[in-house]
Amino acid sequence: MLRVVELQSAEASGGEVAAAFATQFLQLMSATVTVVEPPSGSALRARAATLDDAQFEYLHRGKRIEHIDLGQDRGRARLLEVVRDADAVVEGVGGDGLSALGLDLAGLRAANPRLVITSVSPFGSSGPRAGWKSSELVVQAMGGLVAASGRSDGPPTRLAGSQASHVAGVAAAMQTLAAVRGVHANASGAVHLDISIQEVVASHWTREVGRYAYTGQETPRASGRLGLQGFPHTVPSADGWLFLLAIGADWESLAIFLGLLDFVGGDWSDVEYRVEHWEEIRPHFEAAVQQRGRYEWFADAAERGYTFAPIDDALSVLESPQLRSRDFFGRMRLEDGRTVPCPGLPFTFAGRREEWDQPSREAGDDEDAATTAQRGSGHPEADRS
Amino acid sequence: MPQFRPLEGVRILSFEAAASLPAATRALADLGADVVRVAERPGTYNQHLRLFDSTLINKQSIRLDLKEPRSLDLAKQLASVADVVCSNFRPSVMPRLGLDYETLRALKSDLIVLQLSGYGTPGPWQDFPAYGPSVEAAGGMNAKMGTANEPPLRVGGSVFADTLGGRYAALAICGALVQRDATGEGQYIDLSMYETIVSGVGDAVLRAARDGEAPARLGSRDELLAPQGIYPCLGDDEWVAITVATTSEWAALVDLIAAPSLADESYRDVEVRRRDHELIDGEITEWTSSRSKHEAAEALQARGIAAGPVLKSSEVASDEHHRARGFFQYVDHAQPLEGYGRHPHMTVPGRAEGFDRAALSDHNPDGSPAEQVLERWLGLSHQQIEALRAEGAVGELVPVLAADAPKPSWFGGRDAAREPEFARRLGLGERAAE
Known part of the structure; x- marks a missing residue:
């Protein structure tokens, strides 16, 4: 160790x-x-x-x-x-x-x-x-x-x-x-x-620094603009914000997936045309995204190969089914005696998560007891020692 | 001086795509590891992005069509003499190819195997496709950026999460190497890019778990120190970042910007400064607006106040501090790329005292990388390699940037401006004849 x-x-x-x-x-x-x-x-x-x-x-x-x-x-x-x-x-x-x-x-x-x-x-x-x-x-x-x-x-x-x-x-x-x-x-x-x-x-x-070095192109600020498909990336869904990203996707399939059937074919296939007429699309687009919850969009988009994502905050991410099923959160014992979830490492060795339940320990405390409080470890070497 | 190569002798076979794992193996290569990348089929990733990302530097590539049994055999032979085999193909791909952990471990018992994916495996989202910006959104980064009244914001760089995932992968691999050297045992590592973001905002997540609500969004302000912010300077889109951390720094700021309205003694109390942050910001803006960002930062630093220019993507490579530290090095190309014979690229960040930074190879090294790899790793003779080529087990590498590679004009936004003076600013030399 x-x-x-x-x-x-x-x-x-x-x-x-x-x-x-x-x-x-x-x-x-x-x-x-x-x-x-x-x-x-x-x-x-x-x-x-x-x-x-x-x-x-x-x-x-x-x-x-x-x-x-x-x-x-x-x-x-x-x-x-x-x-x-x-x-x-x-x-x-x-x-x-x-x-x-x-x-x-x-x-x-x-x-x-x-x-x-x-x-x-x-x-x-x-x-x-x-x-x-x-x-x-x-x-x-x-x-x-x-x-x-x-x-x-x-x-x-x-x-x-x-x-x-x-x-x-x-x-x-x-x-x-x-x-x-x-x-x-x-x-x-x-x-x-x-x-x-x-x-x-x-x-x-x-990538952005390299892009300037090879092409002289500066990187503009990312948020609020219309993206590669001509719509904004961050949009409210029925139960919170949704992140819509579909790099390289064909507009027709994407528009049908989003329920924007009035904007398929003809001039609408051209992204520049869609950007020009964004105000026309916008109400339909926003209403369509509002129809479903962010996790529902996320899962259905993934099936089609689109890289949408639910936008979670520090509280809602605690409910993420992925993180929960992966046992990502360790336990932290608070001074008031409660134990709450706390993020661990983003990788596992042999599928095992490290575990701990105490914030820190002072030298001179009962160190044996403190060591016991750190039950096990994701690290095989530690498990043997 | 010698180069710092603590991973000398470590062989890494990387089945890599997109930007995350390539960033990991690039960092490990700069630290001395012998990295062989199994190149993807031509056209599966935009070649310009590969160029900008700098992720081919200091690696050698070999092209194997993994659907062909002879190529797959060769991949297994390479794995059997590697220390590390890693992949960021979709989690189902390596097992489908017959390159799952159990099979690989049977080839070499102390092998370290890493699988990097968007959301991690196993888990209900294990097969969901992801790019860096998607996991930033899902992992809690966007919702914590900006202020309470605006929608979630995005990180400016398109490879933030990819680089982070790559760095964590490199960290895990280094940990597994230290462990293997001590115990003789290999390791299976699963890494989730999504989780790297949640870990990065982990203190806010812990706080939310404790308090039952997400911490407030403060834009560029600090919860404790005030004033802190990003203030406009002379010029187009020019800004300076400032943090006042102590009462004496506050006194120095008031003196420097000569704002009588801020002279009130009550402002020595940081709580009062937080209360009147808007008003204070107005006075600071008045002062910064008539100065360049460099001038403002230097004047503030001279008074002992933390301040710095907001550097744009166009300014990083020519930044004098980076230059003095040798952070960027020119890569000389065998053939001009995008019209120039050399371009600056970042080395792995950080340096070791008494050592030079890693030298950077061209994206397309001289000679035949496949031949060098097969000779170095497997001891094959020229004749044996020729035979493998003849039967199609090893493909030809395509140049990093084919002449007809589609230009990513959309990249980073559809309306990015092109600066005419960039070549001079970066010291690229004369433009090569077309």
Whole structure:
């Protein structure tokens, strides 16, 4: 079982959420994760104290938290002791953050010459903007995806939640594991990874950036416009929003499927003509989509090869028959004693889901009892240990 | 400096289509894995998209008609010497071809097999077709974007969920490799692109489960920090993103934009700033509107305030910070593509200290990839390979971009403008003679 240390500081640097996401994935893949926090608490904890938005619980489930005062010699010695047995350290405290904690990479490497150290920061540790201040919104914007998100007649809009931190966490966890594999396979020395959240966000729209590089075409904002078939993608159904996408579909079949029989054949076959006469089609189109529920449309469209989808929100997605049948939601025990569903990893090993039911545990608590609370694991290696 | 290749020696056989799994294997190839892609039939995926997506780089392709027994045999031989076999064909396809997990595992007991699909298998939606934007909609992304009064919004990039699914697939594969190296055991991995989106908004889902309602939609604002937003700047569709996180940053902002109406002491309290967000936005807009987005961001950063220009798809590759970090590298083509001999492409994000970023190969590597693959993986001689070709077991690769490839003029919207200066801006050099 891998041992991973996550470093957090009291100052928000812009990399702290991504680092916590990265180790969360590793934890769900059955690594033992120790979060090293200052005695006064991390920036993530301070935010959670003011804003009860469940992010802290989401990012810390199953992790072990150790409060260490790195301002004291004893604290630094304790950290090096933890690091000595670790496979990887993931930190989102920033270059200045490390020195503010009294740490440097050389010291960590000296403690463990085969350590993988993964630093996650908004802009990486080099380049003219390495020292720029950032936030989730700022790094999303500079990654670029924001420019094309939002209504075509409105401002650019951020992606949902801490999406930049999320995708950077995935990339950081992946490269950390790749580096650990390399260290094991080649018996090589310590590795330091420098993950820029801006780069990761940019890599999530390679197609649009590549399209400009090859054709000079800019990508306009996506929402509100009429799509490839000449109608909008987001339309209200009988019981909520429906997403209509049918790339490459033949208009005649699609129109018949939607019940738009008056708009089949002749000039209507031409998408430009349909766009020009959209106001004529619109009432019929909207009334047709309103006739049925979003899941009903979704299933019938799928049978015809169309990639429609129900638009669910954070609450309604809890009812998704697909997620329920796949046992996607784990259980989270809340402070008030209730247990509620909580998303797990989006992949399974041998069809098994990881299980947990407690947000985190503090070092010094009854650790045996806490470990028992993490019943089983989706990871076969963990099951044996 | 050497390149960072921690996955050197790992062989990956990929039955891949569309954009998701190709993104996974591209990332793994950049980290040193030997990736062989079983090419689809010509015409099944728009070749321009393959080009823009950069997903052929650093891989070799082999064309096998899997309905032909001899080709299928060859696929099995390749699988028997691979570390990883992965597919994002529809979940029913690999079993139908006789390439199900049990069969593959019988070929090599410690094989790692991954199936990536839109919604995951098994499950009632396992056979439903999906593109990235559909699973973004279903997974809760769209409903959380924008403000309370507007319809759900869409992510701007068309491969957001595909890239995310690909990255999670790469993460799962790396995890399985570490595990296999420790235990000697292979693995079967099932990945749902839909679930990657739900995980990405997982804190909101947990909160909804706790509170019985979905969290409010705040547009580009933050629930705690204020002001935060995206503000218009000089020029057409030019914007700057700003977050004020502390009281001292607020004081610096008020000083910088010299707005007397914001000087009131009560604004030191973030709750008051959240209450008056509209008014504050108006004052900030007044200041940003007369400056370029770069000028505004630099002035704000100089005062210690988090701010950055909203970069467009046209600006990412030429961004000076990316350039300084070597994030983009030029790929030199054996033959000009779309009129130019080279184009910038992203490397895998992140770098390892003391190592160079991965070098990027052309989309169509020199020589005969099929021959190289069969020789390298199976030790076949030139004569044996020629015999396989003669009996049709191995097909000829089609060029990445055939001269008559249909142009996706519709792509990204039917009305995308074409910028005349892009080649100069990106340093593509002289346009090749037609």
